[in-house]
Amino acid sequence: MAPPAASTGPLNPYKNPEDQPPAVSFAFNQPWAKPGPYVTALSTPQETGFRAWAAKHPRAVSGELDNPQADYDVRGQWLAAQRGDPTARLVLNKWDGTLHGSDRWKTPYNGSFSNESIYATADAPRWVGDRLKTADGRLVADETPAH
Numbered sequence: 001m002a003p004p005a006a007s008t009g010p011l012n013p014y015k016n017p018e019d020q021p022p023a024v025s026f027a028f029n030q031p032w033a034k035p036g037p038y039v040t041a042l043s044t045p046q047e048t049g050f051r052a053w054a055a056k057h058p059r060a061v062s063g064e065l066d067n068p069q070a071d072y073d074v075r076g077q078w079l080a081a082q083r084g085d086p087t088a089r090l091v092l093n094k095w096d097g098t099l100h101g102s103d104r105w106k107t108p109y110n111g112s113f114s115n116e117s118i119y120a121t122a123d124a125p126r127w128v129g130d131r132l133k134t135a136d137g138r139l140v141a142d143e144t145p146a147h
Contacts, residue, residue, distance in 0.1 A: 023109075033113075046082075070107060
């Protein structure tokens with residue numbers, strides 16, 4: 001499936017790419033998605049630890065806990081953080097001012113899915129500054145902060 005034809009604005013029409021419906025994002029991102037599943041499987045003790053962490057950090061999991069169309073693999077991010085992976089830390093996002101994980105665990109259900117994801121093929125859209133672009137230069141999302 002080819003992405004939509006070029007236009008003057010972003011291919012993703014939502015002000016915040018994270019607001020795009022998961023099914024729409026998945027249909028768009030499918031050409032660049034590795035086969036699923038898109039949720040890290042945890043052992044029983046790991047799942048218990050993850051659920052305890054999630055109960056204390058509900059904003060960090062915001063609807064991703066048991067969502068089959070989760071746009072972020074919070075279990076994968078959590079497990080990597082437990083193992084000391086520096087890419088697993090949450091950072092303040094300049095787009096919306098909330099804490100976000102890196103693109104590494106975004107799934108194809110995410111409106112700003114990029115080549116930085118473990119679930120993406122190498123030719124997936126990539127960030128050029130605050131703009132997500134396809135290999136042929138089409139704008140997928142623009143996360144330039146409002147001033």
